[in-house]
């Protein structure tokens with residue numbers, strides 16, 4: 511999908527912004543606090559229904575305003591069909607999402623529509639942080655290539671929440687067999703989709719890593735969240751006494767992880783921060799390439815503060831590969847010189863951001 515038009519109202523310091531982005535590269539530059547990251551944050555809302563830097567929607571609404579609105583017209587390059595997507599968030603917590611004039615009930619449905627990926631100075635947290643961050647990374651790709659995943663995963667989460675509620679009350683005993691069986695059936699389906707997705711994604715990841723971090727030999731593997739030599743049903747039944755004691759389901763696909771080793775050692779232990787960022791860049795790029803191969807869909811790719819992230823050679827390699835994967839890129843930089851190499855790109859637009867105003871050059 512490509513954003514053909516973008517409109518933002520009362521979003522942080524962006525009072526009223528309207529722009530026609532390039533299909534390829536869009537550079538937003540301006541001094542600190544001018545509104546560059548807010549612009550990316552607004553696009554992020556269209557892809558995820560949430561911010562990438564604040565858990566509180568209220569903080570994003572412009573001071574003294576009652577709501578913010580983000581609107582885009584996006585076009586599918588393959589079918590040439592367009593979609594008008596609007597997201598409005600009110601100060602009272604209500605959100606109104608419209609796609610082609612029709613109201614959507616769940617923000618999670620937005621994820622299917624617009625494939626948005628983001629790379630920020632904090633992206634290495636996905637490598638260093640909790641497994642949930644890496645699961646979220648994998649699941650984002652799955653949402654876009656496997657139609658059934660969204661529903662299957664939602665069902666698994668629903669049954670899991672129910673089993674956990676019974677565990678907390680200490681009343682799972684009599685109903686245990688039923689809930690274990692339901693959770694196992696649903697969990698095995700989620701697990702299979704994740705495993706097979708990573709199998710197909712891995713060749714892209716290895717190819718990108720050999721380009722971005724040739725100094726290491728990498729090994730990518732998938733951990734299901736339980737010992738795969740046993741069925742999930744057996745594990746849930748065996749874990750009942752422990753799960754009852756602690757009040758939650760200790761093993762299952764909700765504990766799954768994407769594991770990366772560099773030269774035989776877990777990546778978190780051996781990579782520098784910059785190298786971890788490059789690993790993350792390779793992972794995100796791989797999803798973008800895979801989505802293009804599998805679904806003929808390009809991503810909208812947000813790169814926040816790229817100058818602070820990577821050295822110039824790596825930055826350039828990353829952006830060129832992203833453009834090759836038909837991604838539409840929005841990159842922010844404090845100084846134009848930080849993205850000097852974009853001189854060579856033809857399909858690009860430069861936007862100067864100043865005091866919340868965005869002007870195309």
Ligand SMILES: Nc1ncnc2c1ncn2[C@@H]1O[C@H](COP(=O)(O)OP(=O)(O)OP(=O)(O)O)[C@@H](O)[C@H]1O
Pocket residue numbers: 521522523524540541542543544545546547548549568569570571572573815844
């Ligand atoms: N709810 C809000 N209402 C109005 N202004 C806000 C709100 N939240 C944040 N701001 C202001 O919006 C401005 C834009 O912030 P933003 O993070 O987008 O800047 P930036 O250009 O990315 O800066 P940097 O280069 O430092 O990362 C800041 O001055 C910030 O104080």
